[in-house]
Amino acid sequence: MNRHLTPNLILGAILVALVVGVAGLSLIWTPHDHALMNIRERFGAPSDVHWLGTDQLGRDIVSQLMVAARNSMTVALIAVLMGGSIGVALGLLASALGGWFEDLIMRVADIGFAFPALLFAIMLSAVFGPSLWVAVLAIAFINIPVFARVTRGAANVIWTRDYVAAARAAGQGRFAISRDHILPNVAAPVIVQATIEFAIAILAEAALSYLGLGAQPPSPSWGRMLSEAQTLMFMAPQLAIYPGLCIMAAVLGFSLLGDALRDLTDPRLTRSRQA
Amino acid sequence: MIALSDVSVGFDGARALRDVTLSVARGERLGIVGESGSGKSMLGLAMMGMVPDAARIAGEIVLDGTAMSGAPERVWRRARARKVAMIFQEPMAALNPLQRLGETVMEPLLVHQGLGRSAARARTLELFDEVGIPDPEARLRQYPHEISGGQRQRVLIALSLTCDPALLIADEPTTALDAHVALRIIELLVRLADKRRMALVFISHDLAAVARATERIAVMYGGEIVEGGPTPAVLAAPRHPYTRGLLGARPGIGGQTPGRDADGRRKRLPTIPGSVPPLSLLPAGCRFAGRCAVELSHCAAVRPEPYRLPDGRFAACHLLGAGT
Amino acid sequence: MSAILDVRAVSRRYSLPRRSLLRSGPVLTAVDRVSFTLERGRTLGIVGESGSGKSTLARMIMAFEAPDEGEVRFDGRTLHTLPAGELRLLRRSFQMVFQDPWGSLDPRRTVAWSIAEPLRATGADQVGRRVDEALDQVGLRAEDGRKYPHEFSGGQRQRIAIARAIVTRPALLVADEAVSALDVSVQAQILNLLMDLQEELGLAMVFISHDLPVVACLADHVLVMRAGRPVEAGATAGLIAAPRDDYTKSLLAAGGLMP
Ligand SMILES: Nc1ncnc2c1ncn2[C@@H]1O[C@H](COP(=O)(O)OP(=O)(O)OP(=O)(O)O)[C@@H](O)[C@H]1O
Ligand SMILES: Nc1ncnc2c1ncn2[C@@H]1O[C@H](COP(=O)(O)OP(=O)(O)O)[C@@H](O)[C@H]1O
Numbered sequence: 001m002n003r004h005l006t007p008n009l010i011l012g013a014i015l016v017a018l019v020v021g022v023a024g025l026s027l028i029w030t031p032h033d034h035a036l037m038n039i040r041e042r043f044g045a046p047s048d049v050h051w052l053g054t055d056q057l058g059r060d061i062v063s064q065l066m067v068a069a070r071n072s073m074t075v076a077l078i079a080v081l082m083g084g085s086i087g088v089a090l091g092l093l094a095s096a097l098g099g100w101f102e103d104l105i106m107r108v109a110d111i112g113f114a115f116p117a118l119l120f121a122i123m124l125s126a127v128f129g130p131s132l133w134v135a136v137l138a139i140a141f142i143n144i145p146v147f148a149r150v151t152r153g154a155a156n157v158i159w160t161r162d163y164v165a166a167a168r169a170a171g172q173g174r175f176a177i178s179r180d181h182i183l184p185n186v187a188a189p190v191i192v193q194a195t196i197e198f199a200i201a202i203l204a205e206a207a208l209s210y211l212g213l214g215a216q217p218p219s220p221s222w223g224r225m226l227s228e229a230q231t232l233m234f235m236a237p238q239l240a241i242y243p244g245l246c247i248m249a250a251v252l253g254f255s256l257l258g259d260a261l262r263d264l265t266d267p268r269l270t271r272s273r274q275a
Numbered sequence: 276m277i278a279l280s281d282v283s284v285g286f287d288g289a290r291a292l293r294d295v296t297l298s299v300a301r302g303e304r305l306g307i308v309g310e311s312g313s314g315k316s317m318l319g320l321a322m323m324g325m326v327p328d329a330a331r332i333a334g335e336i337v338l339d340g341t342a343m344s345g346a347p348e349r350v351w352r353r354a355r356a357r358k359v360a361m362i363f364q365e366p367m368a369a370l371n372p373l374q375r376l377g378e379t380v381m382e383p384l385l386v387h388q389g390l391g392r393s394a395a396r397a398r399t400l401e402l403f404d405e406v407g408i409p410d411p412e413a414r415l416r417q418y419p420h421e422i423s424g425g426q427r428q429r430v431l432i433a434l435s436l437t438c439d440p441a442l443l444i445a446d447e448p449t450t451a452l453d454a455h456v457a458l459r460i461i462e463l464l465v466r467l468a469d470k471r472r473m474a475l476v477f478i479s480h481d482l483a484a485v486a487r488a489t490e491r492i493a494v495m496y497g498g499e500i501v502e503g504g505p506t507p508a509v510l511a512a513p514r515h516p517y518t519r520g521l522l523g524a525r526p527g528i529g530g531q532t533p534g535r536d537a538d539g540r541r542k543r544l545p546t547i548p549g550s551v552p553p554l555s556l557l558p559a560g561c562r563f564a565g566r567c568a569v570e571l572s573h574c575a576a577v578r579p580e581p582y583r584l585p586d587g588r589f590a591a592c593h594l595l596g597a598g599t
Numbered sequence: 600m601s602a603i604l605d606v607r608a609v610s611r612r613y614s615l616p617r618r619s620l621l622r623s624g625p626v627l628t629a630v631d632r633v634s635f636t637l638e639r640g641r642t643l644g645i646v647g648e649s650g651s652g653k654s655t656l657a658r659m660i661m662a663f664e665a666p667d668e669g670e671v672r673f674d675g676r677t678l679h680t681l682p683a684g685e686l687r688l689l690r691r692s693f694q695m696v697f698q699d700p701w702g703s704l705d706p707r708r709t710v711a712w713s714i715a716e717p718l719r720a721t722g723a724d725q726v727g728r729r730v731d732e733a734l735d736q737v738g739l740r741a742e743d744g745r746k747y748p749h750e751f752s753g754g755q756r757q758r759i760a761i762a763r764a765i766v767t768r769p770a771l772l773v774a775d776e777a778v779s780a781l782d783v784s785v786q787a788q789i790l791n792l793l794m795d796l797q798e799e800l801g802l803a804m805v806f807i808s809h810d811l812p813v814v815a816c817l818a819d820h821v822l823v824m825r826a827g828r829p830v831e832a833g834a835t836a837g838l839i840a841a842p843r844d845d846y847t848k849s850l851l852a853a854g855g856l857m858p
């Protein structure tokens with residue numbers, strides 16, 4: 001049993017649990033109101049009241065980090081789920097139908113792949129005004145071709161397997177085969193991709209917020225905290241370091257968890273061999 | 276050329292080879308047969324000094340007069356660069372798909388033999404010619420996927436000849452090929468062994484292939500050699516129940532005629548019941564106990580000694596000791 | 600007796616990838632005007648070296664691919680002109696066993712799930728009972744159904760693949776190199792199993808192999824193929840005793856013990 005508890009899994013799970021837990025907790029409790037300013041307590045040092053001190057406007061840093069975690073997780077989760085499900089569906093469809101349809105989807109994906117998220121985010125902000133939703137849509141959009149490609153590549157390999165031929169011999173149609181055989185067997189690479197994309201989404205959200213295209217004040221985000229701290233880099237470097245560490249922990253946690261999950265989802269590795 | 280005495284290879288709790296003793300002289304061709312999991316590949320690896328790190332190896336290995344037991348990897352590596360070579364079952368997997376065939380074969384000539392580029396090229400052409408690759412010039416520039424399976428196996432043989440080996444170990448070299456092509460490869464290996472006075476160890480589960488390729492045979496089961504001797508004699512009149520079972524199960528050579536019996540039922544093949552148990556479940560006595568049709572009561576517990584027979588043959592079975 | 604399978608002058612051509620931008624690639628005729636008929640309950644062996652078109656022929660019989668010329672008639676119906684829905688239902692009557700016991704079972708599905716697939720696809724009832732029965736027929740236990748393919752040896756996997764192929768009680772079984780990847784002793788067990796099932800279920804079989812002695816031990820008739828063409832055909836005993844074609848002779852020699 002202990003064989004499954006690899007260091008990757010443990011560390012990844014702890015980091016992810018921490019980040020997700022904190023994000024969840026922020027829904028019901030934060031030490032202080034994250035938006036409450038107190039000009040007299042600017043740049044407060046860590047204390048019993050403010051565990052990590054206060055920022056340039058005297059807001060509690062811990063509370064801000066917690067709410068920011070929630071915003072980052074939400075954005076990344078929705079974006080990856082949205083982009084991932086559309087991408088996986090397109091990839092499966094392309095692989096199942098083949099021919100000109102596959103070519104068409106993959107060419108469109110190539111174009112989407114080359115299209116920078118930033119540009120898309122700027123276009124969306126121009127139309128709808130900057131908001132967290134702009135960040136979500138932009139990140140989801142760049143995820144579609146990524147997942148479409150990974151899925152289609154893995155699916156094309158599975159389609160050549162004899163067990164797929166056997167399913168055809170059994171009288172299964174293309175869609176049933178995609179659902180019963182292709183999807184479960186491409187799940188591993190897709191899950192790995194998803195965790196990597198989740199990590200990238202957290203970074204992307206930070207970057208978009210940093211540029212003012214994501215979370216809007218007073219709603220904090222790690223990226224926006226970083227961007228606000230930038231001008232104060234020499235006066236109060238800790239203001240940049242805390243959100244930076246949070247981003248790192250989240251990205252690392254999801255990457256490690258992804259690796260461990262890939263191993264776990266493979267029945268060949270989880271079930272012990274019996275004679 | 277190479278002599279093994281009482282070589283064992285163990286993994287925790289299980290032994291993949293148990294007290295294997297054999298020798299091959301220069302120019303001699305030895306066949307190793309047995310079902311999958313019988314330890315054939317492990318024996319090949321032991322002769323190359325390439326048993327997995329997790330394994331413990333015991334016993335004596337003498338290679339070309341040098342005792343190799345306990346020799347460090349460095350010594351083995353030098354032996355592999357100069358004296359022994361190995362070819363494998365799946366020729367595609369053993370070739371770099373992104374490298375031209377010429378480059379692949381020239382590499383060891385440049386690195387180990389210290390030849391210059393043009394000399395290495397000339398040598399490669401000679402080797403291609405020797406292993407019967409048509410139009411060698413053109414092949415130099417081709418990639419592995421552009422040639423057939425049989426041609427790939429020839430390239431691998433050419434590659435193994437770059438070190439001018441005195442011992443060539445071929446692990447299932449014909450298993451991935453169809454009968455027709457396999458015959459040609461066997462002819463080539465036999466010719467090379469004769470011409471170069473090279474010792475050949477030919478590993479296969481295919482009795483027909485071993486019959487053609489070798490002069491002596493060792494039949495393996497459960498990590499042991501259960502029967503050995505001159506190939507024609509052993510195959511004509513096997514003495515060990517396992518060898519008999521193997522021969523009988525092979526259509527077309529067990530002496531049975533296919534077709535239907537008197538009531539119109541198709542004739543069944545004689546089989547060995549059950550399947551090879553995992554290493555850890557093998558009986559301590561005769562490894563074949565439990566599947567043997569003529570098993571004696573003490574077989575599973577008491578290990579049969581190799582029983583010597585005329586003509587340099589031997590078989591490890593209690594029935595022979597009992598004077599049958 | 601009526602023929603269950605009637606293959607009439609089928610050909611299949613593939614165009615190979617183009618070598619230059621301007622010219623289209625060369626055309627390879629993988630199967631070239633092959634004909635045969637197979638009676639119910641009988642076995643046709645197809646032998647030939649690698650690339651001779653055996654698997655391509657099998658794929659056309661299984662209606663995975665349509666022939667470019669000729670037709671495959673199963674039980675009097677031309678397969679490649681059947682409407683898709685009808686073909687899917689008819690599939691329960693002809694099934695296939697593949698060469699690679701490691702690749703022909705979905706690693707993520709239990710054995711029982713895989714065996715039940717042809718039943719589900721054609722909407723059969725009593726799935727559980729019929730899966731257990733099929734497992735029993737191939738010499739496995741009902742409990743084995745709950746395991747995953749990697750828990751079995753190559754020979755056992757091939758038994759599972761056979762169970763999946765017979766669970767719909769087909770009239771025809773196509774076996775493409777079904778024993779080639781197995782050890783001699785396991786091979787003999789599987790060949791015997793196929794003979795048992797054939798007698799029990801009245802199966803007709805197309806048994807494909809590059810190994811003539813193996814084919815000879817269960818085929819009534821043999822068709823020898825080379826480069827897509829049939830080179831020799833006839834009743835097994837006669838063909839083995841007096842092969843006319845040189846190629847057949849060399850295939851026969853390759854399987855024998857003596858040089
Ligand atoms: N989809 C395809 N596209 C192009 N060529 C193909 C395709 N399928 C088969 N071929 C070619 O058709 C010929 C016959 O192939 P086939 O797989 O039927 O041979 P086979 O007799 O089954 O050989 P083996 O014993 O290796 O399985 C070969 O030359 C092969 O390369
Ligand atoms: N690295 C390993 N760890 C544990 N057991 C092994 C290892 N490699 C091989 N074995 C076992 O050793 C036995 C002999 O294997 P092998 O020499 O590959 O057989 P063959 O070549 O005859 O098929 C098998 O039971 C195999 O499972």
Ligand code: SF4
Nearest residue numbers: 561564567574592593
């Ligand atoms: S020693 Fe016993 S079990 Fe082993 S082969 Fe001989 S008779 Fe059979």
Ligand SMILES: [Mg+2]
Nearest residue numbers: 315316446447
């Ligand atoms: Mg081996």
Ligand SMILES: [Mg+2]
Nearest residue numbers: 653654655775
């Ligand atoms: Mg084939």
